[in-house]
Amino acid sequence: MIIIEIILLLWLLAMSIIDIRKGSFSGKYLFFALVFFSVAIGILCFLNLKDWKSVVSGGAAGSVFLIASNVTQGAIGLGDGYILTICGIVMGLYQVMVLIIFALCLVSAFGILLWVRKKAGRHTKIPFAPFICAGYGVIFICSIL
Numbered sequence: 001m002i003i004i005e006i007i008l009l010l011w012l013l014a015m016s017i018i019d020i021r022k023g024s025f026s027g028k029y030l031f032f033a034l035v036f037f038s039v040a041i042g043i044l045c046f047l048n049l050k051d052w053k054s055v056v057s058g059g060a061a062g063s064v065f066l067i068a069s070n071v072t073q074g075a076i077g078l079g080d081g082y083i084l085t086i087c088g089i090v091m092g093l094y095q096v097m098v099l100i101i102f103a104l105c106l107v108s109a110f111g112i113l114l115w116v117r118k119k120a121g122r123h124t125k126i127p128f129a130p131f132i133c134a135g136y137g138v139i140f141i142c143s144i145l
Contacts, residue, residue: 004041004044005140008086009136012083012129012137015083015133016127016129019128020127034082034086037089037090038089051092057092058087058090061093061097061100062085062096077128080128084096091136098135099139106134110126
């Protein structure tokens with residue numbers, strides 16, 4: 001399981017760099033990652049090393065952001081929804097909820113900092129993947145300690 005978590009962390013780092021530089025993700029990276037992590041976690045569920053209910057509920061929690069992306073007409077990025085869905089599949093419901101709350105707190109603090117320093121306005125787009133990665137990194141480090 002730790003190998004899959006390390007691969008997820010490295011993938012999140014790569015997606016964060018892409019999000020900062022380009023502001024969007026290629027669908028093939030997201031699709032490949034979704035298939036890879038789904039198969040890997042599916043094998044763990046088949047071997048009874050992971051609870052399938054946790055996997056499904058975690059994926060559903062991340063999928064809420066996919067719905068929110070459609071409802072907000074892209075204000076919340078579709079790629080961020082896929083990233084959170086993948087994180088939910090790997091982490092499970094409880095941990096992905098902690099991740100979402102932590103990432104939202106980090107991006108909010110960053111946005112307020114930019115606003116106070118007059119570097120950004122209300123409609124400034126801020127990449128969310130780096131904050132998901134930072135949140136996952138903290139959760140990962142805390143889980144191995």
